[in-house]
Amino acid sequence: MLKNQLNKEFCRELQNVAGTENVKFNGDIPQSALHDWSTEEGGTPAAWVTPRSTDAVSAILKLCNSHDVPVVPQGGLSGLAGGAVPSEGAVLLSMAGMDQIEEIDPSSGLMVVGAGCILQRIQEAAQDADLYFALDLGARGSCQIGGNIATNAGGNRVIRYGMTRELVLGLEVVLADGTILPMMNRMPKNNAALDLKHMFIGSEGTLGVITKAILRLHPRMNGANTALVALPDFESSIRLLSHAQSTLSGRVTAFELMWNDYYTAVLEETGQKPPVAADYPIYALIDMQGATPESDADAFQTMLEAAFESEIIADAALAQSEREVETFWSLRDGISEILSTxxxxxxxxxxxxxxxxxxxxxxxxxxxxxxxxxxxxxxxxxxxxxxxxxxxxxxxxxxxxxxxxxxxxxxxxxxxxxxxxxxxxxxxxxxxxxxxxxxxxxLATLRLLKQSLDPRGILNPGKVF
The missing domain is CATH 3.30.70.2740 (Alpha-Beta Plaits)
Structure with missing residues (x-):
């Protein structure tokens, strides 16, 4: 349903509720809104809207629902599964205008943000408040927290802090008919009936539109002890992880594996000198963040030495500076260079x-x-x-x-x-x-839930199920 197929009354109302300056039709829709990082091709959208408030999102959804116009919520468009590509005739609902950081509460360890807030900005704001937001992934500079929550993003720190789901205390969500669910819980413990926010975390915009979130923060990390380790086989990686978690009291922040085919490919593509010889079957990047990494260094090195003595690891390079930590991580994050060729x-x-x-x-x-x-x-x-x-x-x-x-x-x-x-x-x-x-x-239960919350099927139609 393109603009010339939308009735004039609908177009006028859409501009009224969102603000004329926040609505674009047809050829004026930004090309960047027509695709995400996946190879999936969507349909031709009818309009692109950038609301600035929850009330505006509510009014837009109420209007679209009453006219059976599909709506596709969009965040930073860094997704790899095609979850945010346009549906035919849809109104694209860009959350970029809702990028506010409303509050940081150090005593409670939380932050209140708009769904359009860029992940890296949240990380930096937490750091400025002497705190730490644990979600981290390669798209940190462009992805939005609403999209992270809607896809239950994982990333590099799941082993210690869990998926995005574990980092969300409360949500504000707008349903397909414009109903606002103010689930802005601020407490880690709240068993007042079913916690509805979990229905929307990971729902990919098919059940409701996330507009705000209350995020859980952790004590600030000031650095990391990091090693790149060569292993004789996969079983040794399991032994190393168990050994490290036990020795370091569960403080392992990341444990990334690279098989030899990846390791040699990334070295070739990036031109980097191998920190460890490139003739081992598998490599582990192990990382332990802390408030005082200097005082953790002895424990980290002792853990590695014990692993050597037990013949768990064959070789290792221990990062001696923050620059070397970044170099080790650049190998793991070098997939973009590989994909480009x-x-x-x-x-x-x-x-x-x-x-x-x-x-x-x-x-x-x-x-x-x-x-x-x-x-x-x-x-x-x-x-x-x-x-x-x-x-x-x-x-x-x-x-x-x-x-x-x-x-x-x-x-x-x-x-x-x-x-x-x-x-x-x-x-x-x-x-x-x-x-x-x-x-x-x-799957039948998921479809029943979809039918209950979005009976007209306007939210991100055709996606997921």
Missing amino acids: RAPSISFDVSVPLAKIGDCVDEIRAALSANFPGLPAIFFGHAGDSNIHLVTGPTTEFDPSGEHIEKTVYEIIRTYGGSVSAEHGIGLHKKPWLSYSRTESE
Whole structure:
């Protein structure tokens, strides 16, 4: 439904409730709003709206609901599953105008923010208040907290702080008919009936639009002790993680794995000198943040030395400065450089039980090699929280549509009782595979919930389920 198909009364009302300066139609819609970081293509939107308040969001949704006009909420458009690409004839609801930081309460360890607030700005505001917001991911400079919450983002610190869900105390959400749910809880403990906010965390904008959030903050981190470790096999990585968590009293902040194929690829693409020789099967980036990293250094080094003595690790490089910490992390974050030279590629974000990751990776590698001889594939991930990332490509000469490669991988993930989406959401891209991780009774319950909260089906139609 394009502008010339929207009746004039609707267009006028949309401009009235959102402000004429905050509404654009047809060719005036920014090109950046027509896609996210995925390869999914959406429809042609009818309008683009940037509300500045919760009341404006409520009025927009009430209007669209009464006219059966679809609405697609959009954050920083850094998603990888196509969850924010336009639906045909939709009003795109950009939350960028709701970027306020309303309050920081150090005594309660919380921050009140608008859904459009950029993640990095939240991190910096917390740091300025001598506190720490634990969510962190590569898109920190562009992703918005509303989108992070709507996709239950994971990132680099899940092993210690949990997914985004664990960092949200309260939410304000607007339903499809314009009803505002003021669930702005400020307490860690609140058992006054069912906690409704959890229905909207991870719902990808299909059940309601998040407009504000109360975030949980932690004591400030002033640095980290970081090591890049070479391991003889995957089983040794499990032993190292257990050893580190036990020795360091659960203070491991990140435990990232890079198989040799990824490690050699990122060294080649970035031109970096390897901190550890590139001839080991697997590498771990282990990180322990703290308020006084200098005083933690002895314990961290003792942990590594004990792992050497137990023959858990084969080699290691210990970061001696903040610059070296950044260098080690640049290897793990160097996937963007790899992707830039391997297009078209398929990026997988999956999870299986931690103890089974090694076997699962071996089985996927063998299946891809058998079905698509010569197909490049690299493996890495936040393995400490059971998350594996896999990139295959270039794929053009092997499987132009990508469907057969995806089926090969997802069928193996299903046999391990894993998830087709560990942290990126479902959107459009993984919708065909959702049944591999959710039973029909679960899907039926999700559809019932959708019907109850959005009976006209206007919110992010066609996404997820």
